[in-house]
Amino acid sequence: MTLHDTSTPICHGQHLVLGQACLEVASSDPYNTLQLWAQADECYKCPPWYYLTLAPNTTHTLPVNTTYPTTITITNEEGRDLYKLGYHFDLYGNYHLLLDTHGAQGVEVTRQPESEVLPLVTAILFFLLLMFMWLCSKFLVRRMDSPVTARQPEDNERSPLLSRRPQDHSSVLSDQLSDPQPSTSQSSTSQPSTSQPSTSQSTSASIRHPDPVPLDGRRESGRLRSLDAFRGLAIVLMIFVNYGGGGYWFFKHARWNGLTVADLVFPWFLWIMGVSLVFSIRSQLRRATKRIIIVARILKRCLILFALGLIVNSVGGHNYMPTFRIFGVLQRFAICYFLTAVIEVYSMNPQESPEYVWYWKIRDIVRSSPQWVFTLVLLIIHATLTFGLPVPGCPMGYLGPGGLHEWGMNRGCTGGAAGYIDRVVVGRSHVYSHPTCVTIYASNTPYDPEGLLGALTSVLMVQFGAACGRIITTYQTHRGRWSRWLVWALVTGLLAGFLCSWRKEGGLIPVNKNLWSLSYVLCTTCFAFILFTVFYVMIDERGWWGGNPLRYAGMNSILLYVGHEICGGLFPWSWKPVGQHHSNHLIMNLWATSIWIAIAYLCHRRKLYLSV
Incomplete structure (x- = not known):
């Protein structure tokens, strides 16, 4: 075609x-x-x-x-x-x-119908060919340069796991750019360390040392490449999905219950935010920053994120005040970040005791019990409101999309208690009026998938990310880290399966992105732990891949998110497709996504990073 x-x-x-x-x-x-x-x-x-x-x-x-x-x-x-x-x-x-x-x-x-798979396979093969050509060119450049000088490349697959970063950058979506992430150097033992915290706060690039560096003894100024690459994958997928995903149904959000590729991106960002906030808060506490000052910084970031979210909501002329949408993606980030970060500030002990205790192998969980108790309280509140709040004209505990669902008996009940709370708090006219269930279920009731009630279960997603970050800062061996991540993946995956009864419809708590149901959070958490483990082993442990070009996008995610929302309908990112075929849409959407990756690379080359 x-x-x-x-x-x-x-x-x-x-x-x-x-x-x-x-x-x-x-x-x-x-x-x-x-x-x-x-x-x-x-x-x-x-x-x-x-x-x-x-x-x-x-x-x-x-x-x-x-x-x-x-x-x-x-x-x-x-x-x-x-x-x-x-x-x-x-x-x-x-x-x-x-x-x-x-x-x-x-x-x-x-x-005979048209092949829907062929354009997608062609695109994948094309990008694999580009990657192969890029790797070959880099190999030839190294071969030509090696006899002349023993130049140490700064930013490729052979560079150190911790790379140079500018000073005083901080961001929620950009992994708190000011806060150094822990070194990925592997210790020879997972026994308690007695080394003292380092007082060095240098922001120069870390230098690989022949001796292992214990995480709880010294912090290096740099980046965890696998986390940057994972964040980059999430923002690249988000851009591709928001630009149309080539017109494929699995790159669009599920109409109500179920899970698609598009439904994985947002919760992964929340999970990554949880990982990075542990590094951020721990770093500030180790610098003897007063906790009230840290909370003030957290509040400032949340207000900026919420304001940015309101600006994004007004893009495309959607700025009529009587119907202006209040909630959104960045607003959900702000709420979840505040709830999780504040309890982390007042519960975290930045200096881990080296004394052996009976719970030594699960000390990351035991020592974060206040955070887990706080999250459990939020989940209890969520469950109580979801299944116990009376909604006028709707059955108790209704989790459906309204409209035609259940033979049209509950037309105005979209989202049950979650939708009702939003319509009462901010008003029906300020709630998102085009939820994904409109197309299939013909529901005309406004419903916001980023509403208030779903923020409570979203905090659990951030808390699981924080659990991953605590594992990194607590355990010193690569195996000790990724083995625990895989255990978390197994536990969350099984819990999600039991809650939804291992089926799409009819379970106790279906997997539902619109509701941010508990099973949905657990299911996407399972995928996050598995995928991050793969990235960590490939990039930080084995060094098989440097994380590029995804890492460039991950280091400037807030710029790419806001930029693609504002420029989405403008040329050269978008145009009216000249043909109603997947190939036409796929070329346009991949081109637009590639432009943003190129922008991220150019910003990285010039050390330009947007942060809040």
């Missing part, structure tokens, strides 16, 4: 668009008038939509959805079901369905 091809199949007099196919329905019944009803299987417990009426011996065509499997119901004029069939149509295919007195004869393909 060429870039300039604008032709798509015509169905019922109109060109099809992404996510559609054409179905021709023919009735050979000479006596009965038939009615066709259909509904996407994604719409759980929903009544079917009426599509058309077939007079005897007539034929009709209609566009059908290709994103989800569809259930087609044929009834007579009295509404009695005659037969049903399910089918998953493919993009831009032509299909024929014959109905006669004996029932439906099955769906026949009359025009």
Whole structure:
């Protein structure tokens, strides 16, 4: 499919668009008038939509959805079901369905559908080829330079695990740029260390030392490359998803229950924020900074983040005050950061006692028990409000999307208690009016996925990230770290599975990004621990990869997030696709994402970092 091809199949007099196919329905019944009803299987417990009426011996065509499997119901004029069939149509295919007195004869393909996988596979192979060419060019440059000088490269896969960073940068989304992350040098033992804290506060690049450096004895000024790369992956995925994700359904948020690639990004950012705030607060406390001053800095950052979130909400002309949206992504960051960081400030002991105790192998958990108790209290409040708060006109503990859900019995109950609280606190007109459930469930009730009640479970996500950070600052061996991360991944994954009963619909607490349900937080936490472990082993332990170019994006994530939100509809980041094919959208979205990676690289080269 060429870039300039604008032709798509015509169905019922109109060109099809992404996510559609054409179905021709023919009735050979000479006596009965038939009615066709259909509904996407994604719409759980929903009544079917009426599509058309077939007079005897007539034929009709209609566009059908290709994103989800569809259930087609044929009834007579009295509404009695005659037969049903399910089918998953493919993009831009032509299909024929014959109905006669004996029932439906099955769906026949009359025009082969377009491959949805081919553009994605082509894009992956293209970027792998670029990566290979880049690595080959670097190898050739090294080979040409090595006889002349023993130059030490500053920023590539052979550079030290801790790299140079500018002084006095700090940010929540940018990993608190002012606060040094712990050295990734591995100690020869995990026994208690008796070394004294270093008083050096130099911000020069760390130099690899032949002797291991115990984490609880000395802090190096630098970056944990795997964390920067993980953050970079999250921001790159977020940009790609927000720009359209090539038109693929799995790069869009789930309509209600369920999990897609797009649903992983936001919670990963919260998890990463938890990791980095441990380093930030520990560093400040070790410099003997008063706790009240640290809290004041935290409050300042939160206010700036909340204000930035309001500015982002106004992009695109959405600045009409009577309907201005209050909540958003950065606002959720601000709330969760404040709740987690303040309790961390007053509960953290920056100087770990080297004395052996019976809980030595889980001392990171035991010594952070106040933080976990505080988080548990928030979860109890969340559960009490979710399942015990009376919502007018809605069943107690309702977790559905409203609209057509449960046969349309709870149309105005979108989000249950979570949606009701937001509509009461900030007003119905200031709540997000286009939730993801609108398309499938036809709900017209405003609902904000970044509302107040979901912030309570989001704190748990940040706390799990903080647990990862405490493991890094507590245990000195690589194996001691990633083995504990994998245990956390196993525990959170199993808990998530039990809560949702290992299925998408019908569990006690379904995996739901809109509600930020407990199972959703645990599930995404599991993925975060696993993926970060992979990055840590590859980058910081084995040194197989330096984390580039994801690391460039991760070191300037706040700039990329705000920038892509403001510039999203502008050329050269976006334009009207010249064809309704995945290839057209994929080229545009990957190009826009690549521009932001290039901007991050240029900023890194010039030591420019946006922080709050």
